[in-house]
Amino acid sequence: MGAGATTIAxxxxxxxxxxxxxSLIHFVARNPSLAKQSFGYAILGFALTEAIASFAPMMAFLISSKRDPFT
Structure with a gap:
């Protein structure tokens, strides 16, 4: 069950x-003068999305563990 939850996440x-x-490619195609500024925002979005993805295995292990992790 934990592996399935991690895979879905x-x-x-x-x-x-x-x-x-x-979205970055579409934005730069429409407005090339703001390419450098928008790339920074895209990297920020990438980092936040990856952070959520890295929390998924941890939460899956906590859910699938047999004992209560908070005791």
Whole structure:
């Protein structure tokens, strides 16, 4: 169950990262003068999405563990 939850979360993160950079490409194609500034925002979005994806295995291990982690 933990592996399935981690896989689903990783797939969601991959889709989100694809959306971030797809939006970046569309934005730069429409407004090339702001390419450097928008790239910084895209990297920030990538980092936040990856942070959520890295929390997924930790939460899956906590959920699938047999004992209560807070005792």
């Amino acid at each position: 990783s797939a969601g993160a991959a889709i989100s990262i694809g959306n971030v950079f797809s």
